[in-house]
Amino acid sequence: MKVNTKGRVGIRDVAAAAGVSATTVSHALNGKGRLPDSTRERIAQVANELGYRPNASARNLVAGKTGRLGIAVSSAPGVPFGLSDFDYFIQMLSSATTAALEHGLALVVAGPNHEQTAFERIEIDGAIVIDPVVNDPLVSDIRTRGLPLVTTGRIPSAEATPDDGTCWVDNDHVAGTRSILDHLADQGAERIALLTSTPVTSYTSDAAEGYETWCAEHGCEPLVSIAEGALNEGSGFVAAAALLDMPEPPDAIYATLDRLALGALLAARAREVKVPDELLLAGCTDSQASEWAQPPLTALALDPEEIGRQAVEMLITLIEGDRPRPKHQYVPTRVLTRESTAKRGS
Amino acid sequence: MKVNTKGRVGIRDVAAAAGVSATTVSHALNGKGRLPDSTRERIAQVANELGYRPNASARNLVAGKTGRLGIAVSSAPGVPFGLSDFDYFIQMLSSATTAALEHGLALVVAGPNHEQTAFERIEIDGAIVIDPVVNDPLVSDIRTRGLPLVTTGRIPSAEATPDDGTCWVDNDHVAGTRSILDHLADQGAERIALLTSTPVTSYTSDAAEGYETWCAEHGCEPLVSIAEGALNEGSGFVAAAALLDMPEPPDAIYATLDRLALGALLAARAREVKVPDELLLAGCTDSQASEWAQPPLTALALDPEEIGRQAVEMLITLIEGDRPRPKHQYVPTRVLTRESTAKRGS
DNA sequence: ATGCTGTGCATTAACGTTTTTGCATTTGCA
DNA sequence: TGCAAATGCAAAAACGTTAATGCACAGCAT
Numbered sequence: 001m002k003v004n005t006k007g008r009v010g011i012r013d014v015a016a017a018a019g020v021s022a023t024t025v026s027h028a029l030n031g032k033g034r035l036p037d038s039t040r041e042r043i044a045q046v047a048n049e050l051g052y053r054p055n056a057s058a059r060n061l062v063a064g065k066t067g068r069l070g071i072a073v074s075s076a077p078g079v080p081f082g083l084s085d086f087d088y089f090i091q092m093l094s095s096a097t098t099a100a101l102e103h104g105l106a107l108v109v110a111g112p113n114h115e116q117t118a119f120e121r122i123e124i125d126g127a128i129v130i131d132p133v134v135n136d137p138l139v140s141d142i143r144t145r146g147l148p149l150v151t152t153g154r155i156p157s158a159e160a161t162p163d164d165g166t167c168w169v170d171n172d173h174v175a176g177t178r179s180i181l182d183h184l185a186d187q188g189a190e191r192i193a194l195l196t197s198t199p200v201t202s203y204t205s206d207a208a209e210g211y212e213t214w215c216a217e218h219g220c221e222p223l224v225s226i227a228e229g230a231l232n233e234g235s236g237f238v239a240a241a242a243l244l245d246m247p248e249p250p251d252a253i254y255a256t257l258d259r260l261a262l263g264a265l266l267a268a269r270a271r272e273v274k275v276p277d278e279l280l281l282a283g284c285t286d287s288q289a290s291e292w293a294q295p296p297l298t299a300l301a302l303d304p305e306e307i308g309r310q311a312v313e314m315l316i317t318l319i320e321g322d323r324p325r326p327k328h329q330y331v332p333t334r335v336l337t338r339e340s341t342a343k344r345g346s
Numbered sequence: 347m348k349v350n351t352k353g354r355v356g357i358r359d360v361a362a363a364a365g366v367s368a369t370t371v372s373h374a375l376n377g378k379g380r381l382p383d384s385t386r387e388r389i390a391q392v393a394n395e396l397g398y399r400p401n402a403s404a405r406n407l408v409a410g411k412t413g414r415l416g417i418a419v420s421s422a423p424g425v426p427f428g429l430s431d432f433d434y435f436i437q438m439l440s441s442a443t444t445a446a447l448e449h450g451l452a453l454v455v456a457g458p459n460h461e462q463t464a465f466e467r468i469e470i471d472g473a474i475v476i477d478p479v480v481n482d483p484l485v486s487d488i489r490t491r492g493l494p495l496v497t498t499g500r501i502p503s504a505e506a507t508p509d510d511g512t513c514w515v516d517n518d519h520v521a522g523t524r525s526i527l528d529h530l531a532d533q534g535a536e537r538i539a540l541l542t543s544t545p546v547t548s549y550t551s552d553a554a555e556g557y558e559t560w561c562a563e564h565g566c567e568p569l570v571s572i573a574e575g576a577l578n579e580g581s582g583f584v585a586a587a588a589l590l591d592m593p594e595p596p597d598a599i600y601a602t603l604d605r606l607a608l609g610a611l612l613a614a615r616a617r618e619v620k621v622p623d624e625l626l627l628a629g630c631t632d633s634q635a636s637e638w639a640q641p642p643l644t645a646l647a648l649d650p651e652e653i654g655r656q657a658v659e660m661l662i663t664l665i666e667g668d669r670p671r672p673k674h675q676y677v678p679t680r681v682l683t684r685e686s687t688a689k690r691g692s
Numbered sequence: 693a694t695g696c697t698g699t700g701c702a703t704t705a706a707c708g709t710t711t712t713t714g715c716a717t718t719t720g721c722a
Numbered sequence: 723t724g725c726a727a728a729t730g731c732a733a734a735a736a737c738g739t740t741a742a743t744g745c746a747c748a749g750c751a752t
Contacts, residue, residue: 008410010738021702026740034699053469057406057413058738061707067403067413068452073436086432090419097455101468106414106452111440122447123399230638233579237612238640263612266583270616292576294584356708367732372710380729404708407737 009050018046029054056104069100069315070119070127072110074136085258087287088304089130092152096128096308103316119145126319128152128311133200148318150311154202167318169310169329171302173203176333177210180254180282180300183335185218187343189252189280193223193243195264196256197231207256207284223250227260236263237270244271244279252280252341258287261297265340281340295339306331355396364392375400402450415446415661416465416473418456420482431604433633434650435476438498442474442654449662465491472661474498479546494664496657500548513664515657515675517648519549522679523556526600526628526646529681531564533689535598535626539569539589541610542602543577553602553630569596573606582609583616590617590625598626598687604633607643611686627686641685652677 015022020043027033028043060067073089093109100107110119119127119142126148132139134156142149151168184192199205208224215222225243227235236255240263243250255261261283268275275281275295282298283290290297314326361368366389373379374389406413419435439455446453456465465473465488472494478485480502488495497514530538545551554570561568571589573581582601586609589596601607607629614621621627621641628644629636636643660672 008738011740012738022739023703023741024701027701030740032740034701036700039700055407055738056469057403057411058707059740060403061401061407061709061738062740064707065403086435089432093455101454106454108447108452109439109443109455111436111443123402230635232608232635233612234608234635234639237615262578262580266579266609266612266616269583270612289576289578289580293580354708357710358708368709369711369733370731373731376710378710380731382730385730401708404737405710407708407739408710410737 008055009052010055011052014043014047014050014052017050018043054104056106059104065125065319066123067105068122068124069105069107069312070110070122070124071096071107071130072119072127072138073130074132074138085285085287087258087289088285088302092130092304092308094308095305096312099309099312100316103312105316107312119147126150126315128315131201131203132156148315150315150318152307152311156200156202156205165327167314167326167328169307169314169331170202171307171333172330173206173333174210174213176284176300176302177207177254178214179333180284180298180335181211181214183298183337184252184254184280184282184341187252187276187280187341190220191223191248191250192220192252192254192280193225193250194256195225195227195236195239195243195253195260197227197260204256211254227263231257232259233263233266236260237267238263240264240267241271244268244273251278253282255281255283258283258285258290258297258299261299262289262293265293265297276340276342286336291338293340295342298338298341299336301334301336303331303333354401355398356401357398360389360393360396360398363396364389400450402452405450411471411665412469413451414468414470415451415453415658416456416468416470417442417453417476418465418473418484419476420478420484431631431633433604433635434631434648438476438650438654440654441651442658445655445658446662449658451662453658465493472496472665474657474661477547477549478502494661496661496664498653498657502546502548502551511673513660513672513674515653515660515677516548517653517679518676519552519679520556520559522630522646522648523553523600524560525679526630526644526681527557527560529644529683530598530600530626530628530687533598533622533626533687536566537569537594537596538566538598538600538626539571539596540602541571541573541582541585541589541599541606543573543606550602557600573609577603578605579609579612582606583613584609586610586613587617590614590619597624599628601627601629604629604631604636604643604645607645608635608639611639611643622686622688632682637684639686641688644684644687645682647680647682649677649679 011022011025015025018025024035025043028035028040029047056067097107108122108124127142129138129151131153132151132155139155151166153170154168155166181192194211196207197204199208212222225239227239229235236259240253243253244267253264255264261281264281265275268279273279284300286299286301290299310329310331314329317323317326357368357371361371364371370381371389374381374386375393402413443453454468454470473488475482475484475497477499478497478501485501497512499516500514501512527538540557542553543550545554558568571585573585575581582605586599589599590613599610601610607627610627611621614625619625630646632645632647636645656675656677660675663669663672
């Protein structure tokens with residue numbers, strides 16, 4: 001029996017220290033085989049003391065897996081890239097990376113320049129697609145290859161098929177939108193506008209749906225402004241300007257992307273419309289930019305870290321295929337109250 | 347001899363098809379052993395026809411490597427995260443991912459939330475740190491662990507030690523800054539301001555240096571405005587407003603980050619200062635936002651894809667350790683002329 | 693006592709590469 | 723012609739893990 005080949009502690013080192021065979025260690029640590037709990041615990045403790053970390057390559061080799069998960073940020077065909085906010089993306093990526101590594105898997109990021117062939121040349125065990133758009137080429141590519149797939153945000157489709165067996169993690173954007181509209185109304189808003197983009201993702205169409213339902217329930221006239229082109233402060237500025245320059249401008253704006261909200265803030269500032277005194281302003285997706293804006297922006301926090309973590313866990317379950325196939329998972333949203341929606345007169 | 351175990355074509359399948367042993371195939375494809383070129387070529391062709399792709403896990407297992415490279419976007423302690431632009435980051439990440447995968451390595455992204463312990467729990471063969479800041483905890487962490495390290499952008503330090511054996515890939519920002527200032531002057535600018543951030547990275551201090559040298563050479567008075575806090579359109583708006591509201595405002599602004607330039611554009615629009623007729627505007631780091639701005643913004647293109655690719659190649663050379671240790675690499679910049687710097691009166 | 697059924701492990705063989713070693717054969721040179 | 727050196731390749735071991743199989747022993751029923 002060879003021990004401690006190269007400094008790194010292997011399964012055989014643990015076996016030697018615990019006075020058992022390598023197989024037993026493997027079984028004990030993976031919950032397989034026939035072993036009494038006492039032995040399992042003893043081995044787990046020894047492994048822990050020795051700082052044993054299983055070698056992912058060896059494990060993947062026998063399992064016939066690549067040990068890699070792909071994650072791609074989707075890009076709409078024709079729609080400029082930029083649906084995802086940087087903070088949102090990096091937070092989600094970060095937690096997803098950590099979650100994957102805890103399972104000994106590496107998360108590989110495919111950028112939008114790969115277009116539809118993102119994972120064509122890359123060998124992976126499964127993939128996550130962030131915010132897929134209508135008829136997403138990435139999604140069909142992955143499906144064609146027969147790879148396990150999880151999306152964050154649902155796959156939007158022309159037909160309304162909410163439960164078609166796809167696996168996704170999503171916020172309940174309909175409910176989230178309603179909760180932030182409630183907040184705005186609580187703060188005294190009487191004429192709330194929606195600043196959004198073309199509904200190419202499930203997220204944007206959910207927000208529109210939530211807004212329209214809420215307006216109908218509260219007897220308000222819907223007031224929607226669509227930001228065209230790139231979804232950034234520039235297009236937000238323009239779309240918000242259109243609202244502010246109306247004969248009867250809104251007294252509150254909810255923007256479905258933080259960068260749109262920031263653009264609205266700049267538009268208000270340019271017109272010397274005071275936020276929050278004359279205009280309440282809230283955005284979706286919290287970010288550092290929202291936090292540091294003047295005034296700081298109220299936001300609908302989406303918890304991207306939780307979404308990333310759950311998407312990875314779901315994908316791994318799907319790949320391993322032993323536990324029952326997971327389906328959907330909703331991550332709760334939260335209204336993060338800041339100065340931009342402070343009650344007027346208070 | 348076993349062949350074609352599970353659909354996937356392995357080295358033995360190639361060996362059988364070429365009528366040689368697995369060893370010979372390995373040697374032929376990796377340029378090792380003693381083989382005539384004729385055999386090497388024949389085997390390479392057979393491998394190609396069969397679509398052979400070496401199994402990364404098996405290869406890493408033998409080599410005692412993890413098969414993973416880490417890449418971290420640095421975060422300044424105290425300085426708000428956001429030095430990197432989303433487009434810049436995703437482009438660089440994307441090319442780096444591809445480059446790594448071509449070597450059978452997976453690139454793992456550590457987000458800024460990991461802070462100094464980004465790669466503490468992650469087993470990797472080497473790391474890339476993007477735009478390290480002064481006294482970067484990430485850099486010292488990686489150095490402590492004795493891991494091969496490549497940075498994009500140089501490691502800024504109090505003492506001026508330009509050649510301290512560290513490995514980096516960088517743009518020549520001093521020259522790049524000068525080239526875009528030349529362009530602005532060519533287009534008729536006579537009073538060019540620099541819109542930048544606190545110099546925490548080599549990149550920002552290079553830009554400041556290039557600007558000051560250029561001003562001295564051209565007998566211009568330096569005019570610098572520093573964006574405070576988060577580096578986004580909001581802080582760019584404020585810092586640019588300070589310039590535009592001066593008694594003698596500049597007739598051109600060069601912003602060291604595209605988001606600052608976009609903020610400057612919004613500030614100009616709010617003041618009804620026409621770009622480019624009354625103000626020439628250029629930014630650093632091209633992005634889709636710059637491309638789609640109204641008017642489209644001239645930019646100093648940094649070629650993040652090339653930087654990412656070269657950083658990975660350099661890191662791999664460092665890890666393999668056979669070829670001579672690489673040191674530094676400059677990636678050329680390019681002035682991307684757009685409407686925001688069109689010659690006045692033309 | 694004798695078999696039968698579990699229990700608690702160890703042995704052995706994979707997984708797909710690379711590396712080391714070694715054995716023929718050919719070539720070079722005296 | 724003889725012998726060393728170079729050439730062209732194959733066999734076998736190794737990397738660290740998991741999966742399949744098997745063996746010894748204990749408890750239990752007959």
